[in-house]
Amino acid sequence: MSDRVLIDTSVWIAYFKASDSTLVGLVENIMTAAEICVPKVVLAELTQGARTEQEVLAIDEFVGAFTILDQQKETWDKAGKLSFKMKRKGVSIPLVDCYIAVIANENKCRLLTLDKHFKDIKRFLRIELCV
DSSP, rough: OSSSSEEEEHHHHHHHHTOOOOHHHHHHHHHHSSEEEEEEEHHHHHHHOEEEEHHHHHHHHTTTTSSSEEEOOTHHHHHHHHHHHHTTTOOOOOOOHHHHHHHHTTTTTEEEEEEHHHHHHTSSSOOOOOO
């Protein structure tokens, strides 16, 4: 699709914990080779999961380093319709994941995630997963 990569919440959590050196290396390689995009909903999820004011401040500083993606007029509508279409085929995915997939599609971003839901979404929406 492009040299833009949307990094999902699941990856950022693992990256900040530095629990998987392979993942940390992958994220750092992507940071040097591609434009990193972060939807506002991912920032909200990271902030929601923060345990201290210091972590919230770190997330605020983190924002300045990347391209922050905002929704388009129809983004939530597209996410709802994607969720509806998937449910009719027996696939139930959290609406926020549908929204993130739609944002990736709209902004022509590859998607780096640890969340297996996106493999299901890929059957219904044109998204490119990293790795």
